[in-house]
Amino acid sequence: MKLEALHIPRVLRGFESAAAEVFDVRIEGAHVADIVASPVQRARGMLISAPVDAHVHIDKAFSVREVGAANGDLFTAIDRTARHRAQWRAEDIEQRMERAVREAWQCGTRAMRTHLDWPDAEPPVALQCFERVRERWHGRVTLQFVALTPLDVFADARAARRIAAAVRQAGGVLGAFVYRNEGIVHKLGHVLDLAQEFGLALDFHVDEGLDADATGLRAIAQLALARGLARPITCGHACSLSVQDAVQARDTLRLCAEAGIALVALPTTNLYLQGAWDETPLPRGITRIREAAVAGLRACLATDNVQDAFYPYGSHDLLQVFGLGVQMAHLAPATDWFDAITVSPARALELDWSGHIAPGCPADLVRLAAADEHDLLHAGGLQRTVIRDGRPLRQDEQQVEQYEETAT
Structure with a gap:
């Protein structure tokens, strides 16, 4: 041909x-x-x-008609989803996952990393659903999962070890939702210790808000440099970088580059969730992609949520997400940023082919x-x-x- x-x-x-x-x-x-x-x-x-989609949520994709849109409130979306998740049937979760992967496949995506809500020590029902979908799509779309656990859960050492052991057994990535937690450095240190002990890669939801004092990303970078982890760390969102002092933000990105952290920007969800809803939202909610590149860190762009409480629109067409990211972050010329949906996420997911x-x-x-x-x-x-x-x-x-x- x-x-x-x-x-x-x-x-x-x-x-x-x-x-x-x-x-x-x-x-x-x-x-x-x-x-x-x-x-x-x-x-x-x-x-x-x-393309390679480094950050999606196929366990709750297409659930907005049941859960309802949160209209820009992250924690409302979290609470609503948690209430409905308790009643979700395995067959419904698996059907939504199947639809999401098929949609991505048809649009050209070759690999996806999905975060699975993992609120406590017990593996969620979604894990078994994911494993079946992963097996069916083997050889066509490479599927990875991250255990998305609230950081405070890791304060319970017994629960934390059970989560890490289950993630390793299922071939996954250890993750946490990190946002202005009390004792954040100690708790993050425990997560990194578990990653080292169990040989796991790490993937964090971090600083997903517009509070300048949200500095989880900086703490992760400092701990990573101190620990010298063998497996990579990925950090998604990092919205607070956009409202922090430019000098502070650039120094954090320098630390991330030194630590080899992969940064993932999520244009659709962050544009929808961040900023006021009683007036036109002036903050865009996207992390500092261009400044990261200057620091030597080529960020990823990823789909994140699709038709759920967090983002009630969209599809798993990563090229459409790329187009929005180009406009939001003024990535020009656009063709110079195609590595954000190919090479950079392939590296973050440790794929065999760089793209x-x-x-x-x-x-x-x-x-x-x-x-x-x-x-x-x-x-x-x-x-x-x-x-x-x-x-x-x-x-x-x-x-x-x-x-x-x-x-x-």
């Missing part, structure tokens, strides 16, 4: 390109065989590696109709051909089912 006259964004090139900007790509089997400068001077589309396109790389690609950044946010520009294992995937449901039959 040959793809002709395509622009490959510079941040995704794993090959020498000299002055060329338009390329022909030859695919053999399930891999890219060759990339050469195209004789055509004007690109007819764009080629990116299949750089080069001869020999997996032919898990997305061909976009947009030939440059100016068409990138246009509905027509986002029309795409998803290529998995070297062959185009049709987007209609019937063809996805046919692919499932041939893949098993």
Whole structure:
């Protein structure tokens, strides 16, 4: 198979390109065989590696009609979801998960990391649902999970160890919701100790609000540098960086870069939840993506919530989330930031392929109709051909089912 006259964004090139900007790509089997400068001077589309969604919540996706939208109040969303979660049936959770993964697959996503609400020592019902969905989608979408536990639960050493042991047994990532907790350094230190003992990666919801005194991200970075963890740490949200003093925020990002922390920005949910609802919200709620890049930390953009109490709209189309992030954070030129949904999250999730396109790389690609950044946010520009294992995937449901039959 040959793809002709395509622009490959510079941040995704794993090959020498000299002055060329338009390329022909030859695919053999399930891999890219060759990339050469195209004789055509004007690109007819764009080629990116299949996106990686580093932060989603497929256990509660599509539950908004039952739970209700929180209209910008994070803790209302948390409380409402907790009340309804106690009555959720396993088959309903699994159905929502299946819908979310299928939607992401059809849009081109190759890997997802979902956070599962894990409020106490007992593994949630959602874990068994996730394990079944993960098995069904094995070989098509790589699925990871994070135990999303309130940080204060880790003050109970026995409960904390039970959670860590269950996460390790299920092949997951240890996580916590961190926001202005009392004794935050001590509790975070205990989480990091557990990660070291059980050999787990870490993924935190941190500083998800517009309080300048929310400094959990800084504490995590300092502890990580002191501990020298073997596995990576990912931190999502970090909204408070946007309202902190610029010098303080930049110093925190410097520490994060030194500690090798992956930073994940969540444009949709943070735009919806942060800021006043009695007037036009002036704070945007997104973390300092551009300042992070200056510090040497290339952030991720991820989907987060879809049609639940936290964000009542949206889908699992990571390219649409990318477009919103470009506008919210003034990421220009947009094509220079495609690593935020490919290379950076692939690193955070410790995937085998970095997402750089080069001869020999997996032919898990997305061909976009947009030939440059100016068409990138246009509905027509986002029309795409998803290529998995070297062959185009049709987007209609019937063809996805046919692919499932041939893949098993």
